[in-house]
Amino acid sequence: MGVTDERSTDHLRERVVASRVLHRGHYLTFRIDTIERADGTRRERDVCGHPGAVAIVALDDQERVLLVRQWRSPAGRAMLEIPAGTLDIDRETEAVEDRALAAPRELEEETGYRAERWRLIGSFWTAPGFATELMHLYLATDLRPAHEGRLGPDEDERLELERWPWRDAVDAVERGDIIDAKSIVGLFWLARLKESGQA
Numbered sequence: 566m567g568v569t570d571e572r573s574t575d576h577l578r579e580r581v582v583a584s585r586v587l588h589r590g591h592y593l594t595f596r597i598d599t600i601e602r603a604d605g606t607r608r609e610r611d612v613c614g615h616p617g618a619v620a621i622v623a624l625d626d627q628e629r630v631l632l633v634r635q636w637r638s639p640a641g642r643a644m645l646e647i648p649a650g651t652l653d654i655d656r657e658t659e660a661v662e663d664r665a666l667a668a669p670r671e672l673e674e675e676t677g678y679r680a681e682r683w684r685l686i687g688s689f690w691t692a693p694g695f696a697t698e699l700m701h702l703y704l705a706t707d708l709r710p711a712h713e714g715r716l717g718p719d720e721d722e723r724l725e726l727e728r729w730p731w732r733d734a735v736d737a738v739e740r741g742d743i744i745d746a747k748s749i750v751g752l753f754w755l756a757r758l759k760e761s762g763q764a
Contacts, residue, residue: 572703576603577603578602578603579600579601579602579610580600580601581598581599581600582599582600582601582607583598583599584596584597584598584599585597587658591738592615592616592651592654593613593614593615594613594614595611595612595613595614596611596612596614597609597610597611597612598610598612610695611695612695612697613692613694613695613696613697613698614644614696614697615651615696615697615698616652616653616654616661616662616698617651617652617661617664617697617699617700617701618649618650618651618652618667618697618698618699618700618701619649619650619652619664619667619668619671619700619701619702619703620647620648620649620690620700620701620747620748620750620751621647621648621649621668621671621703621704621705621751622647622686622700622702622703622704622705622752622754623647623672623676623678623680623685623705623706623708624705624706624708624731624755624764625708625728626707626708627728627730628730628731629728629729629730629731629754630647630728630729630730630731630734630755631647631648631672631676631708631722631726631728632645632646632647632726632727632728632729632734632748633645633646633647633648633675633676633725633726633727634646634724634725634727635722635723635724635725636723642670644743644744644745645727645737645742645743645745645748646743646745646747646748646754647747647748647751647752648671648672648675648676648744649671649675649747650667650670650674650675650699652664652667653667655670664685664701665683665685668683668701668705669683669705669748670705670716672705673711673715673716674716674722675716675722675724675726676726677710677711677726678708678709678710678711679708679709679710679711680705680706680707680708680709681706681707681708681709682705682706682707683703683704683705684703684704684705684706685701685702685703685746686702686703686704686751686754686758687702687754688700688701688702689702689750691746691747693732695745700747700750702747702750702751702754704755704758704764706764707741718743722730731752731755731756731759732756735752735753735755735756738752738753
């Protein structure tokens with residue numbers, strides 16, 4: 566059961582009293598925050614700052630989900646995932662890209678498809694213990710190939726597009742063949758929507 570009364574968590578609240586940036590990368594910032602608890606004690610927290618991201622469950626007219634296979638260096642393996650990407654940051658203004666604009670861009674870049682219908686399914690923190698990444702999950706339907714002016718993958722991305730019947734993709738999660746967190750969340754959410762007649 567979720568906490569609905571924010572006042573009930575006051576004794577857990579931590580206030581950032583100092584922050585030291587260790588490294589600022591292309592879109593990640595690594596820092597150490599000094600926090601102060603409600604009782605006055607202080608501790609340090611390692612934080613990975615992230616602008617947020619979008620992930621897309623793209624469903625075609627044959628009830629197949631579009632998945633991309635790509636190499637993931639931190640995992641040391643190729644992984645099968647739903648399309649996704651980080652929100653862009655304007656280097657001059659530090660403004661973060663609107664998630665509703667990022668989702669169609671990422672779908673087209675990674676799969677070569679555009680969608681007529683978009684629905685925000687939900688948002689979730691990917692690793693709230695140390696990262697500020699908030700992932701926004703979309704359902705994209707009424708897909709069509711992007712021909713004229715098609716956006717392609719980023720220069721450092723090598724992707725293989727696969728189309729899986731949605732039930733097979735959910736089965737792959739349950740077998741442990743798909744082990745990427747956002748893809749697990751997205752596919753299980755899709756299954757719930759399908760089984761309740763909402764998708």
